Amino acid sequence: MITAVSMGHPMRIRRFLAALVTSLLGGAVLVGPGHSSAASTAVAVTVNVRGGLATMPETGLGINDAIWDSQLGTTAVSDLMKSAGVRVKRYPGGSYGDIYHWKDHTAPGGYVAPGTDFDTFMASVKRMDAEPMIIANYGTGTPEEAADWVRYANVTKKYGTRYWVVGNENYGNGHYGAAWEADHHPDKSPAAYARGVVAFADAMKAVDPAIKVGAVLTMPANWPDALVGEGDAGSWNQTVLSIAGSKIDFVDVHWYPGGGTAAEALAKSAHIDDAMYLLRGQIDRYAGGRRLGISLTETNVGVGPNTQPGALFLADVYSGLLKNGVFTVNWWNVHNGIDKVSTVAGHTDYGDFGMLSSGTCTPDGSVCEPPLNTPFAPYHGLSMMNLFVRPGDRFVQAGTDDPLVTAHAARRPDGDLAVLLLNKDPDNERTVNLDYVGYTPAGGAPTVYSHVNGGTSITSGRDGGATTRTLPPYSLTTLVLHPASKPSGAPAEPGAPTAAQVTDRTAAISWPAAAAGDHPIAKYEVYRQDGATSEQLGETAGTSFTARNLRPGTRYTVNVLARDTAGKVSWASPPLTFTTGTPKDSTCTVRYSANGDWSNGYIASVDITNTGPASVNGWTLAFTWPTGWQQMNGGWNGAWQQNGRDVKVTNLDHNAELAAGGGTVNVGFVAGYSGPNVLPSVFTLNGTVCHAE
The missing domain is CATH 2.60.40.1180 (Golgi alpha-mannosidase II)
Incomplete structure (x- = not known):
């Protein structure tokens, strides 16, 4: 099932254009907000400066723009975007990226507004002191066409355009059933797209080796993540990374998490940490060990895109993604056009996924938006981000x-x-x-x-x-x-730590030494982030430390701080995240397989093996779901039950005995999930932690 699709689809664009023809100006229809009362119990907020996260990049705040938007190159729009802190502007606009031919500025099957060619776009980018993010036409274009574009941009015009993505949402080409993205290639499989990415990257980098080329992936837990198409060796992400991972510099994902109500939509930000963890795990597993960047170039809220839910969602999601190391987040869109009109929290919402008003009306003329370029609430959310965090700040x-x-x-x-x-x-x-x-x-x-x-x-x-x-x-x-006392003479922060020899209970952590301040460095302190608090794992005079007494199958994020002989403490190092394993010398093993994933559920198969010297007569296998949006929906070969996030299965009469030295039983269940699907990795058999294969 498709859970979200691009806001850059031609159908939505045609609605915008029809509305634009109907009316260019309109007035807001507002309903007065009601009053509210304070909650009875104060909310506890913890800010932990020892828990260092990613550094805010120069490219963090981004926006989409499109060749069908007649306001693309206007000074008014450029000034508004610059004032909001936009540092990346994406072009030529969503699915139009796969039908746009830059040389003659055409998009067969779509509309191209006057004054929206590449040079006009670049002029607006320069006025904003921003960087372009260009979609190279994979769907109906060629590597040669993309290479010519790089040559024109960076050799002829010397624009210095760094970021190029091969295609838009190319998994929407019909290979998995749904088809909204243009793709004229006879083979629409992820393997064909990956081979195309290699050809595009080779051709484009032959012109300018300094550019960065990205490939399109899917956001974990969003369609078609985890689906394996007919004839494919793996999912879209697995296949693309395995074939093209050595040729690209970053991956590009979109995220429209949806939600039936504003409250549901605003709760989706809780998915970000686990989604980024899964995506980085896919990169680590399939891209040959390369540390690829991540861009998220389309997102928008599911309910209230012009009203306060849009502003709240933008600020929450941009912050959540950027603190996880995403190098740019781009809102869809500058202008989009009126759609379904509703009232959200006392104010008229026009169903317009644009950040600025298009000044358009409904087809019957009964409701019109505010005048052209009036900022909607998400614009103020973006402006708040610009006030909150600046390039070089550390989350x-x-x-x-x-x-x-x-x-x-x-x-x-x-x-x-x-x-x-x-x-x-x-x-x-x-x-x-x-x-x-x-x-x-x-x-x-x-x-x-x-x-x-x-x-x-x-x-x-x-x-x-x-x-x-x-x-x-x-x-x-x-x-x-402001701090109570300005930092002066403290050590510099230590370098980024790394982990090696990670077992179920230990991890060897090392880091580059910090530069001393006014006094010599006395020691380094290693902290584990535990939510918004920190737990000190230990300290050392050197630049390596072995963390012990860790929990099996647990994700750890740690920072290192330097303390000098005068007691002055550095800022926290960049974060390190690693996951412990399970004991290799256990008396049981578990092999857990997720089969036939359909993007919100799968068939779980669990092989339980007694590797100990004594037989087991009567057994219970238990595990805990890593997140609160996963569930067991009935199983077989055992008596299954779930309580909260805890799941256990107990033997039936016919499979109660597991023979010594290899006795095995297979059980299974139907699993469901409504967010990033981090698989369980720690299983206990009659209370003993098993080795997970």
Whole structure:
């Protein structure tokens, strides 16, 4: 089943164009918001500066633009995008990327607006001080055409265009049943696309070896992730990475998580950490050990794209992806056009996936958008991101004890700390109490930026304190704090750690030494991130440390801090994530297989083997799902039950005995999932942790 498709599809574009012809100007229809009351219990917010995450890249904040948008090259749009902090602009627009021929500026089967050619686009990019992200036409183009485009851009015009993606959503070419992406190749398999990527990359890099070429992958747990088409050796991601991984520099994914209500849509950001973990695992497994970059070049909220859910979703998702090391996140779209009109949290939503109003009306003229280029709520969400985190800032861990309040944080090189707080409750205020780990804010009022439901701008000022704040309903708030004392003379942060010899209980961690400050470095401290808090695993005078007493089959993210002889502490190192294994010398083994995945479920087959010296008479196998969106939907060859995330299966009368030294039984069940499907890896047989094969 298709869970999400590109907002760049020709059908949606034709709706936009029809509406644009109908009307170019309109007026907003707004319904007054209701009042709300504060929640009775304060929300605990923890900001942990010791939990260092990714550094904000120069290319972090991005947007899509399209050749069918007559406003593409206008100064008004460029100025608005620059003001919001956009540093990457993608072209020629979604699925149009696979029908667009740059030399004659045509898109057979689609509409091309005047004044939207490549040079006009590049002029707008330069006005914004941004970088282009170009879709090379795989669907109806050739490697030679793409190479000529690189030559024109970087040799003839000397634009220095770095980022090129081969195609758009090429898995939507009909190979898996659904067909929205143009693909004139007779072979539409992932292997054919991967071979095409190799040919494109070779041809394009022969012209300019400095460019970075990306290949299209699917977001984990989004269609058609995990599907294996007829005649294929593996899924789309596995196949593309296995064939083209050595030729590309990054992978490109899209994410439209959907949701039947605004609340459901806003909860989807909880999927990001696990989705990125799975995607990096696929890259590590299939791309020959290469550390490829990740771009996410299309995303949008499922409900309320013009109203406050759009702003909340944008800020939450951009923060979640960027702190996981994605190098650019691009919103769909600058302009898109009116669609289904509704009321969301007291305000008219036009169903328009554009960040700026197209000034269009419904076909019957009954409802019109605000005037052309009026910013919708997501624009203010993007502007808030630009105020919250700047290139070079380091994201740090932050968390809350209320699912309707989300916190993100970033520390700045000058010692300042920015905290972004999102209240996703449309009706109620939230009072939050903030606790800081590894950071002491100065006294006095912080700088505060705020955007509330229905707001037409971001307000700013200095008020309140650093530890308590009341968040209006459906609001975005950023606090910028100064440290109690400016960092001076402390050691530099250690280099990025690596892990080796990872077993079920231990991991050897090493890192490049930190540069000393005013005093010699006395020791290094190794911390494990545990949600928004940190657990110190140990310390050492050297630049390596063996972590012990770890839990089998557990994902660990660690940072290293340097402390000098005067007690001054560095900022946290870049993060390291690794997963422990299971004991090789156990008296049982488990082989867990996911078969016939259909993108939200699969058939699980579990082989349980007694490798011990004594027979087992009566057994129970237990495991815990890694996430809360996975479930067991009935099984066979045992008595199955699930309680919360815990699953266990007990023998039946006919298979109660497992003979010593290799007695095996097979059990199975139907598994379901509604988010990133991290497979279970730790199984216990009668309480003993088994070796997982």
